[in-house]
Amino acid sequence: MSATIHPLPRRGAPSLQPLMALVAEGMNSVNAVILDRMQSRIPLIPTLAGHLIAGGGKRMRPMLTLAGAALVGYGGSRHYQLAAAVEFIHTATLLHDDVVDGSDMRRGKQTANIVYGNPATVLVGDFLFSRSFELMVEDGSIKVLRILSNAAAVITEGEVDQLVAQRQIETSEERYLSIINGKTAALFAAACRVAAVVAERPEAEELALDSYGRNLGIAFQLADDAIDYDSDTAEMGKDAGDDFREGKMTLPVILAYARGNEAERSFWKEAIAGDRNSDADLAHAITLIRKHDAVHATRERARHYAQRAIDAIAAFPGGDAKAAMIEAAEFAVARRF
């Protein structure tokens, strides 16, 4: 979709490789901060935090901070610590999410709450959250602090909103977008925006990076939610059917319910209420979602937001950073895991 923008011809499926190559050296610095600052005199803290942090996440958010810095030509080093702070916020929310959802698997490993218990997982999440603020405070910019503390508050609001919407069949697409704007897109936006702030770029560039991150975050979340019901997907980033069993109102369900006939709507009501959660029920849900093309429709929505992300940075000069960020947005939609 970006053939007219992308500076070099490309073969094959879009990938994260260009983004990863762009930020590889910087990510060594970020990872050094992460490893250093998750330490504590209490050994359980780095052990539990490391279980998730070393557990093979993509580290999308810190990569975006670094990519944003490259896009605006930032030559300093403040972004390493801020990227680590962003990753700590994200890690804290994952730890708490897994407690809240009672999840047992993440990234193909047992979750921290299963290995170390809910109490320790809640408290180490709190520790990482506090530590992320210490990192930001050390940076010393009130403007950066304002952006990231606001993002943190919006994330937690989004998480509560998602919890309230759980098992509520009448959740609308608008409400769902508001939830994922909170729980996912706000931190993507802040991660990108702070790059322009440390580089002291004009506000228009700040807002452009914010918009890139926000739309990219929505695209990633929509694609994630599509993948949970995509029967063609072999490998998954999370357990297949988790959203279904937890009664989460994600877009594939919202669309299948909206497009369904009376019998189908009855099924969805029972399923989202928690009265149908067998493997056969999941298979039936996937059949209904396929019948109404709801995975494809969700991906099309994701494509819309990915395109908005790409257009948000259209005014920046071309180069490796811009190309990598464009391809990352294409990857968000095209990926199957």
Next chain:
Amino acid sequence: MSATIHPLPRRGAPSLQPLMALVAEGMNSVNAVILDRMQSRIPLIPTLAGHLIAGGGKRMRPMLTLAGAALVGYGGSRHYQLAAAVEFIHTATLLHDDVVDGSDMRRGKQTANIVYGNPATVLVGDFLFSRSFELMVEDGSIKVLRILSNAAAVITEGEVDQLVAQRQIETSEERYLSIINGKTAALFAAACRVAAVVAERPEAEELALDSYGRNLGIAFQLADDAIDYDSDTAEMGKDAGDDFREGKMTLPVILAYARGNEAERSFWKEAIAGDRNSDADLAHAITLIRKHDAVHATRERARHYAQRAIDAIAAFPGGDAKAAMIEAAEFAVARRF
């Protein structure tokens, strides 16, 4: 114990009344900030937060910020918002504590985790924590942010440390002091210290207020831990015997175990391991604690820290603020609930 310091003769038991009278007007402003900033477009957030916030806590920490401000003669209004931020941090940790401990009663009411469930309680705790940082960031002082963000990190470390020490009979008095320094005293210290910071007082005054708050916090926590085993206590701030059943190594147990004979030590090992948690076991524990005078000894330790708190502010000029802060320290030790 402060007859030579206290400016006015006083009859009867020490009370919090002078402190409450000193800050009553200011606390109206603090409470207005608290009520305003716990709001959210998600109604569950103020409902759940309000369950605890309106639940009759003493609001010691914000009162201390205001008392500290009065002591140093601060004439501005920044401390109202910071006191609210401190109370939000405290409220967030209480919500998470109750989830971690599986508590069902606090301040004579069912806990939020019982009424609203663990998931919502974890997430609303996160929200209040984020919101507290937004309040601090709005104040705009990096120095204040450094003090409070560091306190938040120390608290969370202390909470993890306490969890690790739970059911560990060999916990020493030193280790216990380190835990309560983290989980209680750090925020008391920070709450007092920020008053000197907003008033732009010399560092010696900052440190004096920090020391007052830290020692007062230790005294309060020691007295709390004594009360949980004080058989003479009719009314209690928390459920009697909670610490015992949760296998928490508090000072009364540490002292009774250290001073006990072989048979008594066997009992304590089994009890703290969780193998003796009947009402009869609790009664036996209280008998052993009384035999070794461990509640009294714990109160004597508390008295030591209360005296250190009083001496920490000795160099400030006398007046209502100083008198109220002295009496608050005496109250911390003398109270029976």
